[in-house]
Amino acid sequence: MTPPTTPDLKMHMDGEVAVVRLCRASKRNALNDGLIVALRDLFQNLPTAAKAAVIHGEGEHFCAGLDLSELQERDAGQGVMHSRMWHQALDGVQFGPVPVVAALHGAVVGGGLELASACHIRVADESTFYALPEGTRGIFVGGGGSVRVPKLIGVARMTDMMLTGRVYNATEGERIGLSQYVVPVGQALDQALAMARRIATNAPLTNYALTHVLPRIAEQPADHGLMTEAMMAAIAQAAPEAKARVNAFLQGKADKVKKA
């Protein structure tokens, strides 16, 4: 089935990589309800040929966060439902069928940072800056940011960002854990694609373990986590693909690990 796309959210396949593009540059890719629903639907219906995905944004910025022009129109109950809709969409990114690499540039703010945080790898170019302006706007994060961002940078740094409006640049962002990579301006998408192509060559079950099982282990008490790890390790190593890959190495037919 072909995943639904909209004028504001496009997808194309690059080999085994689904390349997802926020296309609302005139509004700095601000996320309105239509875009959030489209994102949810897209990740629920990724082509089965996709083994990894990349998300990036059109124009000068990755994403300006929540479309603030829609905020006025909700009462408290609708606000809860709206936040839950974001949760569903971004859970679909984090716990969808494939690993997702975010290619970041320009503003990665508010809900844009929440979206980036739902991805598994973040590659930022040097133009990237991060902020959580919810504090200054008199609102709160609502797209999973209070759960995901502290896992990347800690509660104290997120509190600082929201209390003081602190903006981190690309280099600082990498240092504190907002991105795993920084690359020269204009190269984030190419780097993210290269990484996604590499990820697509991993055993699918290992990728699944990393995106679905590892985050759950990290939430478990240590003894539960170790038991879950043992089970996942047993399932992964029992797969025919694991045996074939290990044998290939033993026969000198697979790459060695090379010095960085």
Ligand code: 1HE
């Ligand atoms: C928007 C939005 C938006 C831009 N909602 N319309 N997010 C924010 O508080 C960030 C608000 N945006 C900005 O600080 C800046 O726009 C940027 C730093 C991202 C980009 O600056 P710049 O100079 O490139 O663009 P601009 O001139 O500010 O904006 C261009 C247009 O996009 C303009 O509309 P226009 O009709 O006058 O052309 C802006 O109004 C519009 N625009 N950002 C609506 N966010 C699940 S809860 C999550 C909670 C949050 O995300 S709160 C944080 C919201």
